[in-house]
Amino acid sequence: MNKISVHQADTKERILDAAEYLFAMDGYRGTSLREITGRATVNLAAVNYHFGSKKILVEEVIKRRLLPLNNIRQQRLEQVKAVAQRKGKKPDIKSVLSAFIEPTLKFKEANPGAEHFFTFIGRSFTDPDTTVRDVFMRYIKPLFMLLHETACSSLPDHSEDIIFWRLHFTLGALFHTIHLCGHMKTEFINREVDMDADSLINLIVPYVTSGMKAK
Amino acid sequence: MNKISVHQADTKERILDAAEYLFAMDGYRGTSLREITGRATVNLAAVNYHFGSKKILVEEVIKRRLLPLNNIRQQRLEQVKAVAQRKGKKPDIKSVLSAFIEPTLKFKEANPGAEHFFTFIGRSFTDPDTTVRDVFMRYIKPLFMLLHETACSSLPDHSEDIIFWRLHFTLGALFHTIHLCGHMKTEFINREVDMDADSLINLIVPYVTSGMKAK
DNA sequence: GTCTATAGATTGATAGAC
DNA sequence: GTCTATCAATCTATAGAC
Secondary structure, X not given: OOHHHHHHXXXXXXXXXXXXXXXHHHOOOOOOHHHHHHHHOOOOOHHHHHOOOXXXXXXXXXXXXXXXXXXXXXXXXXXXXXXXXXXXXXXOHXXXXXXXXXXXXXXXXXXXXXXXXXXXXXXXXXXXXXXXXXXXXXXXXXXXXXXXXXXXXXXXXXXHHHHHHHXXXXXXXXXXXXXXXXXXXXXXXOOOOOOOHHHHHHHHHHHHHHHHHOO | OOHHHHHHHHHHHHHHHHHXXXXXXXXXXXXXXXXXXXXXXXXOOHHHHHOOOXXXXXXXXXXXXXXXXXXXXXXXXXXXXXXXXXXXXXXXXHHHHHHHHHHHHHHHHHOOOOHHHHHHHHHHOOOOOHHHHHHHHHHHHHHHHHHHHHHHHHOOOOOHHHHHHHHHHHHHHHHHHHHHHHHOOOOOOOOOOOOOHHHHHHHHHHHHHHHHHOO
């Protein structure tokens, strides 16, 4: 690796890190290129030189973390399916939900530097900017379909429609929780919201499992 | 009422309606005063004349709908408490959750013109702008505390901490659902998401009731 | 590849005539 | 109360020297 490409990789990485942090804190629209390049200590023109536009930058920020995370969640879901099939049973709904939730909530601890992306995820679904929503949606949709399919085979007594909605309630609870941990420390004081991933998992999994099984 | 104040009320109301719609669609930061006054067919200077600033405008947009809604939810919650006390029983958790959820999901149908505020609510908690988040937080916090207190008396075998978290999972599911109904029509096609309030209530209440009771 | 300088557009807010 | 006109600040993006 020569000197130039080392420098480039370093600059791109620093821009991605700074953008990730600022997008998580202030949102896509609330963050200017000047703030990003200022935080990354690179020149203002560097974003457009290395990425082409702010729009492409945010797509790269999302892709960098979401592709690996989605790979893990997909593997876990397919593993749950395979184990159930080998035993000739239907998959346990708790295992199905855990396969999606655990990697998500552990992602922060597993990836040093990804703390802020975690916060960004929590806002993704409701971001006022269609660019951000569309990119997130594009990457999460195939995974949601796999999750839906697996949950349906796990709960054959419930209709696909009901499972569709209950999975969305589950995603809502999960994303709200993720956002809560990143932003609410000052707003709901007298209450510990800075928990480790395992404690959070132990709180949310029984709730959503019970919700999915209802009736 | 003289002619001037009629005109003023009309102008203010038209600005509030236009701002509510646009904030719901594109977010607070994504909406300019020019778009608002253009949609309201009033002069650009009217916002600053009648409200003073964009910040105060969004606060008024939120207050106009949220104060009446909170009054209803508070009455319903206190009614559930009073009935239980009269019978010497603890309140049923399903009634407690319904007291909060039903007025929220029926608000759209009960208030002509409030459809878009409904969408705005769904984004409130995660809005990247602190102005919006702070205003929402300020108005929802006392109600959340009442909800928490009532839920705790309903579920004496669960710790206050667990109930705190489970109520947040419930709020997450609720807000996500509200947002879904306003924005996802094109993004999750082949699936009906434009439901009436009663159908939605019948979907979400069993889920969150079961989740709250888990273990 | 990195820098300065700036174009070109848009923003929130205001001053002053009517 | 409503209007036009405009200020001052900010933004994304780019052109061109080094």
